[in-house]
Every structure is written in C-alpha cells, then in structure tokens.
Amino acid sequence: MNAAQVVENLKCRFPNEPEYIQAVSQVLPTIEEEYNKHPEFEKANLIERLCIPDRVIEFRVTWVDDKGQVQTNMGYRIQHNNVIGPYKGGIRFHKSVNLGILKFLAFEQTFKNSLTTLPMGGAKGGSDFSPRGKSDAEVMRFCQAFMNELYRHIGPDIDVPAGDIGVGGREIGYLFGQYKKLTHEWSGVLTGKGREFGGSLIRPEATGYGTVYFLLSMLSTRNIELAGKSVLISGSGNVAQYAAEKCIQLGAKVLTLSDSDGYIYDPDGIDREKLDYVMELKNIERGRIKEYADEYPNAVYHAGERPWGEKADIALPCATQNEINGDEAKTLVANGVIAVAEGANMPSTPEAIEAFQSAKILYAPGKASNAGGVSVSGLEMSQNSERLSWTAEDVDNRLKVIMKDIHDNCVKYGTESDGYINYEKGANVAGFMKVAKAMMAQGIV
C-alpha cells in the first residue's frame, strides 16, 4: 500500500467529504508499515475494502412540528464494517450532520470497536435535525419518523445504534418505543436504554469515566498522579459531565466546561455541587453553559471562545471534531499541559496532533480513550442476550479492565525506539490488525 496514493484516490472519489478524508489520512500512514508486511492484504485490496463503507443508507425524515407545519430532514446510517460483529455505533442529531461527517465517524468506530476486545463492527448514523429549542413532543415525533425508516435496516444481530451528540436517554427511549411498535418485538436493538427497560448501569457514565481510566494508565507510564492536577474540559454534555465527575472523584481540579456558544472558567474548580447544577442545567432544563457564571459569580464566561488558552496540566476535549487546532495545541503545550485524552471523536486537527506528538506529551486519540462508551454498550448487549442485569460495580470493573487492555495494546503497537508511546499509531495498528485478519478469513465479499 502507498498510503498517500490511496488517500489521493479516495479524495477524487469523495471530493465533498473532508472529515472522512481527514480521518482516513490520519490512519493510513500509521498502519502502512505493518500492512506492507502482509502481501496477502494488498492482493485482496484490503485497504480499499476497509476504507469504503459496506453500505450507506440515506433517507428523508418527515415530521410535523408543534405549529402543524410539515418538516423534512435527512437521515443516514453508515454500516461501515461487520467482520467482527454486528454493526455498532451512535446516532448524532445536530444541524451540522452530513454524509462526510458520519462516514468519518463510522470509519473511526470500526477501529475503536475492534480495540474494545468485544465482538462489534463499526457504524454511525444521524440526522441534520437539531433537538436544540424543540419541545419534547417535537423530539418524540422526529424520533418516531426517523425510526419509521431506520427500523428495516437494524436489529440486535444486524446493527445496534446508540447515542451520540444530541441523542441521549430521552431520544433513545423514543427510538426504542417506535422500533418495538413497528416490529412487535422487544429486543436489545439499541443501547443506552433506560435502566427500567434493559439499559446497563454505568452506560451513561462510561465514555467519560473510560476516558479518565485511560488517562490514569497514560499518567502511570510516567509515574504521575491525577490527584491535585488541573484539568480543562470542553463540552458540557454526556461525555464532558462524566469525565468531570471522575476527575473530581479522583481529586483533580476541573477548571472549564463549554458549549457551542462559549466556555466557563471557574478558578475555584467545579466541585460535586456545581457539577450537579450543570447536569440539571444541561440534561433537564436544556440551558446554556453561560448560566453557570450567573449562578457562580467567581466563574468567568468567555463567549465565542474555546478553553484551550487557559493554563492547566491536562486537557480533555469532550465536545466535537476539530475543536483543537494547531495554534491552540501549541498554546496548551507552551502552558505546560502534560496529557491530552480525547473524549470526543477526532477533536484534534492533524496540526494539533503533530504539536502534541512532537512535544512528546501524552496524547491519546479518541478511538482509544473514548472507547469506554461503546464497550459498555457491548456489555449492555450481553446483558440483554442473557436477560440479566449486572451490578454497577461489576460493569465498572469490566470497563476498567477493557480500558487497561486498550491502553496496553496501544503501548504494545505504539512504543517507538526512543521509548515514546505513540498512542495514535498503537491504536490504529492494533485496531486494524484484528479487523484485517477477520476480513482475510472471511474471503473477498
């Protein structure tokens, strides 16, 4: 394989999908050497078959808003690769959603799910519908309309969606209810369900907690403790909230949270009580993070900015893709940041990753550090199949084991000759090799 040439070909075939090309361009150079040790891969044109999704499903979603007006949105499901298990990955509802963004997420998900040690293929889906500013009834009608098409493409052994940006417990409940109505069957077809109907304990916490468990493993390679360290977190949704919760529990000082309008900086640190306020604000009242500064006057709200100019020991980007650019990464490094663990998918631009790696700080790509969410989704699938519910302690312990395993695999495949652990390369090679071997075993299909 010539990575640059494969990327160039994909760019010509998919010229309007910059995020997808970005994700592929980040992965291929890191696996090129390992791939080329296996001439049988090239003979089977494995790389093209791995980069191009198995299936792209695109549909119109029609629903009626509270004023009685008929609205249309686009719906998508990208079924990327199912060689190691049923397609699996979240659904995103956000106005920015398009095919290229979902294709990058599905591509990344395939490598991530491979790393989890569980049998799950990769997928992603979503819509350009934004739940922001919509009533509960509108969100419900939209979810029902979305499922009216999606249901024929998914199933507990076919494709198991879950949440992502804009899709939390409320949306999963409505999607599940409609799937059940349409198919006349109860099955574990979605994960992130409510506890009362087959959801797993710790699934809401899992992505944020898992990111911090991964961070702990990274820090331990340099004998550094998390307690007492200051942390910048972006986002204030599911991943950010539980990353903050775990940092607080472990004695770190969380200084920032953000949303798409700006960020808050709290010099006193966000403690348990303040985090409860954020959870209520974001999950129940569906308000904006700027209200935090009204509630806690010592905090400062920065409209239209991201938190990366603040000084801290650790950065956990937990909002969205490309939210740290090269200059912001250089600022973080200059301000003494020692570790960056991505809770979001692809939050660092290629220039930012380059800045972290050339400064030799600890840097974990999302497909490794945020894999806790989909891992516990995999555990939810197991519990649904068994018709059992495990305790929170049991699930949390399994999550810790999985995150440690992912970390150790990154160390195995990513340690460079000078001892620096290139977690990006390690995650890509480890994730790739498992999928590649399964693809070879299953023939040219």
Ligand SMILES: NC(=O)C1=CN([C@@H]2O[C@H](COP(=O)(O)OP(=O)(O)OC[C@H]3O[C@@H](n4cnc5c(N)ncnc54)[C@H](O)[C@@H]3O)[C@@H](O)[C@H]2O)C=CC1
């Ligand atoms: N929920 C999950 O289990 C997993 C989520 N992720 C990733 O984590 C990230 C956050 O997802 P969730 O917390 O689930 O979503 P969420 O919808 O609960 O929260 C998203 C947060 O990001 C902020 N945000 C969205 N777009 C933004 C933009 N353009 N600029 C600045 N802030 C923006 C929102 O204001 C919100 O605070 C995404 O990249 C998602 O793909 C990754 C693994 C699993």
Ligand SMILES: O=C(O)CCC(=O)C(=O)O
């Ligand atoms: O839990 C899942 O299936 C998907 C989580 C997800 O969307 C992700 O890992 O990015």
